[in-house]
Amino acid sequence: MDAKVYELINDQINKELYSAYLYLAFADYYEEEGLSGYANYFEIQAAEERDHALIFRKYLHENGEKVRLLAIDQPEVTFANFLEPLEAAMEHEQYVTSLIHDIYAAALEAHDYRAQKFLGWFIDEQMEEEDNADTMITNMKLFGGDPKGLYDLDRECAARVYSTPSPLAAE
Numbered sequence: 001m002d003a004k005v006y007e008l009i010n011d012q013i014n015k016e017l018y019s020a021y022l023y024l025a026f027a028d029y030y031e032e033e034g035l036s037g038y039a040n041y042f043e044i045q046a047a048e049e050r051d052h053a054l055i056f057r058k059y060l061h062e063n064g065e066k067v068r069l070l071a072i073d074q075p076e077v078t079f080a081n082f083l084e085p086l087e088a089a090m091e092h093e094q095y096v097t098s099l100i101h102d103i104y105a106a107a108l109e110a111h112d113y114r115a116q117k118f119l120g121w122f123i124d125e126q127m128e129e130e131d132n133a134d135t136m137i138t139n140m141k142l143f144g145g146d147p148k149g150l151y152d153l154d155r156e157c158a159a160r161v162y163s164t165p166s167p168l169a170a171e
Helices: 004-034 036-062 083-109 113-143 147-158
Strands: none
Touching: 004 036, 004 083, 036 083, 036 113, 036 147, 083 113, 113 147
């Protein structure tokens, strides 16, 4: 495996685990504010991010590479209202998309076709993540200012269930 592609993928493991920490911090904020449905939504987001780290880890192992786990930074987040974590989630997902694109660009430059194919799943996943984040923001802006609307949104988030990502489900 190309050294640059390896480094970027190994670093992505850490970044995905940080994303899980970040989303747990969002879940904690909502739980402490009495919105347990939103807390559930972000707990599931955290589980998905952890799973993304495991998918990258599995890929390195399947390609004979050693995984180096790095320290995970503590998220430093505070919020003034219910919209701010949703906007922070969108910003973070856009950042993760840029990281995936950087790995893909390195794989393209290295003619690493296996990595390009592998990363295709993450490109699709990031498109879905950004779309979901945008929907969450739109819904909060449209309905979150009304107590009944916020209640309904929270119940909708409470109904979200975790599902194992397809690259891990095959195991």
